[in-house]
Amino acid sequence: MYQIKTKNKILSLDNPVVMGIINTTPDSFSDGGKYLQTNKAIEQALAMVEQGVKILDIGGESTRPGAPEVALKEELNRVIPVIEGIRKHTELMISIDTSKAEVMTQAVAAGADIINDVCALSLPGALQAAAIADVPVCLMHMQGTPRTMQLNPQYRDLITDIKTFFDERIDACQQAGINKDKLILDLGFGFGKTLQHNYQLMNQIKAFDDFGLPMLLGVSRKSMIGKLLDNEADQRLAGSLAAALYGLQQGAHIFRVHDTQATLDAIKVWQACRNPSLVTQ
Template identity: 35%
Template sequence: MNDGTGHPLSASMVRSIGGHTFDFARQVAVMAIVNRTPDSFFDRGSTFALDAAVTAALAAAEAGADWVDIGGVPFGRGPVVTVEEELARVIPLIEAIAARSDVVISVDTTNAAVARRSIAAGASVINDTSGLWDPDMASVVSDSAATLVLTHSLGEPRSEPVRPTYGDVTDEVVAFLRERIERALTAGVPYERLVVDPGHDLNKNTFHTLELTRRLEEVVAIGPPTLAAVSNKDFIGETLDRPRAERLEGTLAAAVFCIVKGARIVRMHDVPAAVAAVRMTESMMGFRPPVYARHNLEG
């Protein structure tokens, strides 16, 4: 049995990441979002200050987040952020989190130089939302013990978006991710250190994202654990006619749907709500026992 690219599927979905063990056959990791940017999509700079970002990251870990994903550059178009500025935003935050928590630290970056320094500072995951736009990214990760998230997106990072067109969005996303897996493997990244992300809303309109979500099991079938980054995205806002600040219910519904379809990492803003929804979903799927059980069992 193989993943569709000719590579054997692991007999186990157990992964060792950042000193923690995750059995993605029976476990879902909650990835909290903490951005050190003044113009981030959702929080609009509320965690741009270092102390605010550290506080948010530690609070997320305390609330049950398994991973904390930090970023110094938003995905979308905007002012140029130099490598030096991105490093100044993320490295002190990585070091501060690592000094005070054993939570898995992920860094959302498309730059190989930032990835290298982030791993040295204590990051265990590189979340590359550009799908290896930087030709050195895979080799940087291969020289470390870090996990690499391969995401479907089109075009140069921070570039002006084009109106996306697809013949079959799911087929094209799957083909793209399989090709990026091959590229990462060729660079020396072990298969068991790869994660795939279909890129909800990244260079996709709402119809594309809804279709991709309905068929998420086709992405899951590629083989590596699937990450679903759905939190507060525009496909939710446009579907429900909700502004960014009022998308929690839609976000939780989308995350649970993706988990049922096979996603095993969900990237979320509201950590307490996400943890509750994810743990409840795990129990309903038979992955996790109740914390306690007394109802109709006593007397």
Template identity: 40%
Template structure:
């Protein structure tokens, strides 16, 4: 599979000639790396617009933390957090993704201008989610999270994490299609950090080509996650704080872009926006000409 075929296109969303950058706006008091920073509508909308100015192609708005041990907010609170921010960003022309496991939040976000539903449970948390997405004709992110497949947020145990994640994502995608969501509107996400240890996350990143065989655009969400802290730990094993993992996140973004990811989801946009553009330039130099002539002006008189 070529890089471009692996990257793919999502019906109903803009098309980019490189890996897209999805900026994160957490309208929560308790997200693992930036909880409370954007916990009001005005600040959250401004932050989303700042992310776009820094190079984000779309913005993912969420009102519920999925960090380990987080308590779920009720429906009314999630709606109160999310809908005004979605509406405010969409009114400014931003391509908005809504990060939710609730059908009601997805429906109202789409009505407010969101273009994509990003459900970390892959439609398992709310039985009304898939019918709602199908009825709206919306693009949908199917993430791997074995906790929901097993009926709870369980620790993942794998014999072959890459093969098992690919197989489980394939089965989940089939169920989503059977529920009426169009195949050309499905994005897959390996769920880095969700029921996975650092070695599992690294193995999945090392084999993104296997995830591309699923035949759907791939979203990679590695930003500031625990496995990066594990990689960057000091000699005593202490990881750096989440907000000090952005350079490592940009490195993963470049790797993901090089291996055909459709988009990367990040908290700090500028470095990743640069990383995916460099990856695209290198890809162009490889594919546009055998002598490294890509991007040079044509000789005078050439047609």
């Protein structure tokens, strides 16, 4: 089975793993501004640790459609103190959600264990920074950039095109000295995809088992749920849980979510239904 292995930690993926989202941004689509202050971000992270998450994902730049770019210094100011603050309280795995090489380098030096890059290490210096950091990397598929990705996404064949993208990025990683066993895949729901593309992709998650890599599912509160249900981000819990459980049935391993306690509860009930021997009371 799969595992996430760092220099001094091993996280088994035999059971589903919940990754808690901490956005230190003023403009993220769902929780922008809530954790812009370092102390509030750290408090939220530690609350998630108490709930039972296994990874904390710290991001300092919104990647919602049309989001403006954030200067390097500003992104560093947002994320580094949070990582350092969390690390003083827990050895839980921390992921840095960034596409900038310098942020990757400084975040790992501050205590981050995983690089989570929506651009799949395609920006200048990112491959080299990740190779030097020697930590696990999550590669996400995106058509275009956050500024342009939803203008008119088109594919010759959705699944084949995304597979080709991952083939190319995995090869680039290996050429840069990043071993394949350090990689995690994220299909990039909502990143350069129409509503139909997103649900077709959900339906065919198993098509990506061929890569032999763990899969991260990131659909929490996204517009693919809001557009289907015609509701706002703060009303998407039920839809997010439904998508997470469907992804779990399809073989996803890591669930990147805002609503950590609800997701943990839903997974626990799903597991008990699937395997009653887990119930000891």
